[in-house]
Amino acid sequence: MAAADRIYLRDAPAELLPAPMASTGVLGWVRANLFSSPLNIALTILCAALIVWIVPDLLRFFIFDAVWSGANREACLVSPQHPEPGACWPFVRVWSSYFVYGFYPVSERWRVDLFFTLLAFGIAWLAWLGAPRRDLGAVYFFIVLPIVSYILLSGWPMIGLADVPTSLWGGILVTIVVAIVGIVASLPLGILLALGRRSAMPAVRLASIAFIEFVRGVPLITVLFMASVMLPLFVPDRFAPDKLMRALIGVALFASAYMAEVVRGGLLSIPRGQYEAAQALGLPYWRMMILVILPQALRVTLPNIVNTSIGLFKDTTLVFIVGIFDFLRTIEAARGDPNWATPVTSVTGYAFAAVFYFVCCYGMSRYSRNVEARLARAQRR
C-alpha cells in the first residue's frame, strides 16, 4: 500500500497552537480568582468600586485629615489648617485616663495598674498551653487572683490600702472587672449546672434545666434590671449589695447558664466507655468527674469557652444601661463634654471604643481558632 493511500496520515507539521493561559503566577491567580467568568468579572468590578468608594474616605477621615493635637474643641473645628477636619484624636488623649480608670483617685491608680499586670500574668499562664504547672495557674486565676484583686481594688485600711468605693471605679477597669468576674464565676457554676443537668437525680436535673432555660430565654437587660431593682428587695437592708456588685451578680448568673450549655456539649462528646472505665476502676462520682471526664471535656470545649467569653465581653457593655460607668459609658459621658463639642467628637469616641473592643474580641477569637486547629491535629493522629 502506497503512503499516499493512507490519507489519515499527516504529511506536514501541524500549526503551532498558542501557549495555554497561565494558570500559575500572579496572572494565573488573578485570572482564576477574579476574572474566571462574566459574573465574576462583574462582581470583581463591583467590589473594587465599593472599596475605592469607602476606603480612601475612611483613611482621610481617621488619618490624613484627622486632628492630632490641640487643647480643646477649637482644634477640631473647621479652620484654615483643617478645612475638612477628620477624627478629633486630642479628645481621646485628654480623656484617656478617664476612659481607663473612671473616677478612681489619681494617687491610687497604681493599684489598678498592678491589677492589670497580675491579670495579664494569669491570662498568659492559662492561655499558653505549653506553660509549666497550668494547674497552679488555674488556682492562681480562679482563687488567688479574685481575692487579691478585690483587696487591691476596693482597699483594706488594715494594711494601708485606702478604701475606694465602687462608685468611683469606671472605664476599662470596670469593663475588665465585669468580664473577668463573669468568666471566673460562670465557669465553675456552669460546670456544676452542666453536671446537674445530666445528673441521675430528678430534683437536681429539673432545677438545673429550669435555671438554664429560664436564663437563656430572657434578654440580659431584664436579668440586669432584676439584679439591680429586685435584688435589694430580696435581702435585708443591711446586706444590700452596692450597684456594681448587683450588676456583677446578674452578669455571673447570666453567663453561667450559657457556660453550662457549652460544658454540656463537651460532656456529650466524651464516649460512654470513659465513664464505664472510670466506674470499673471503682472511682466514685466526683473523682470520676474530676479525674477522668472533666479534663477531657474541658479540653475539647476550650474553643467554645473562649467564644462564650467573647460574647460575655461584648455583653459587659449592657451594664451601661443600669447606670454603671463601664468603658462605653465613659465614652458616652465624655462625648457630651461641651469643651469638645464638635461634629466629629461622637464618631471619634465610638471609633476609639470600637478599636478597643475589636482588638480584644478578635484576639480572643484568633486564640480560640488556634486551639481548635491544635485539637483537630491531635484528633487526626
Place this chain on the structure above:
Amino acid sequence: MSKGLQFAVRSKQQWANIALQVLLLLIIGGVIYAAFVNAATNLAKAGIASGFRFWDNTAGFDISQTLIYYSSSTSTFGRAFWVGLLNTLLVASLGIVLATALGFTIGIARLSRNWLVSHLAGGYVELVRNVPLLLQLLFWYNAVLKSLPELRGSIAVPGGAFLNNRGLFLPQPLFGSNFRYVVAALVLGIAATLALRLWGRRRQERTGEPPHTVYFGFGLIVALPLLVFFAAGAPLSFSFPEMARFNIRGGIEILPELAALLVALTIYTAAFIAEVVRAGILAVAPGQTEAAQALGLRSGSALRLVVVPQAMRVIVPPLTSQYLNLTKNSSLAVAIGYPDLVQVFAGSVLNITGQSVEVIAITMAVYLFISLITSMLMNLYGYRLRVVER
C-alpha cells in the same frame, strides 16, 4: 425484681442521693421564702402596693410610637404593655426579614470563588461580630442619624420621601375599598400555586415527568393580582409627606430610634446568620454534588434538589436561635429610647408604679414565652426533618 423489692434494697448511696435532693429542694424553697418575706417587708416599708391591680390604672405617660390606639390621659398600664409588646414584635419581625436577606447574601458571598468577594464578606463578618451591638447601636443613633440635617435642610429622597434628624418620612399608601379584591386575588393565587405544586409532585411520582409550575406560579401570584388591581380601578393612592413650617405633614413617620435599632440589629445579626449559612453549606459533603452530577442533574437542579435541602437541615436550628437572639437584643432599644417592651414596661411603668417584682416578672415571662414557643416549633421541625434511616 419487683418494684417493692427494689425499694427495700436501696443502697446507702441511693439514700444519700434522696437526702441530697431533699436538701436541695429545702434550700431552694428556703431562699425563695426568705426573698419573699424580705420583699414583702421592704415593699411595705416603702409603701408600695403589690399585686396586679395597677394593670387597669391610667398610665399618664406618652409613648412616641404606637401601633394601636393609645392616649396618655385615658389608656391604662395594660394598654401601654400591649403597645410596647407590639413595638418589640414590629422591630423584631422587620429585623428578621432584613437580617435573613443580608445574612444569606453575605454567607454565600463568603464561599464565592472570587477572592475579592469572599474576603470582603469575611472582613464584614469579622468587623461586625467583634464590636458590641450596643456600641454599634449608639453609633448609628447618635453619630449617624442624629447628625442628619434638621427639618429645614431635610434631604429629599427620590420617590417623595424626606430624611432628617427627626426620622424618615415616607409616602403613606391609602387603600381604596376595592383593594380587598386584590388581596383576595393574591391569596387565591398563592393557594392555587400550592395546589398546583402538590399536583405536579404527585404526577412526577406517578409518571416521572418533572413539573413546570414556576411560570404558572409566577402568573398566579404576580400577574393575577395585578390584573385584578387594574380591573378594580387601581384602588391605591399615596399621601405624600409635605414640608410645613415647623413639621412635616402627611406620610408615615419612621422614628430615628426605630431606624437605628433596625439598622444595628440587621447588620449585627446578618454577620452571625452569614456564619450559620456558610457552615450549613460546607456541611454538605462534596460527594453529594458529585453524585448529583453523575446522575445527570444540571448544577442549578443539583443545588436545588440535593445541596440546599441538606444544608437547610443544618442551617435552620442555629438560624432560629439567631432569630431569638435578635428578638432578645431588640431590648437594647432602651438605650436609645425606642418604646419597646423593656423601655415602656420595665422602664416607664416600673418607674411610675414602683412595682418592680410584678413588672419584671411579666417582662421576663413574655420573652420566655416567645423562646419556648419558638423552641417547640423547632423541635417539631427537627422531628419532621430527621434523617430516616433504613
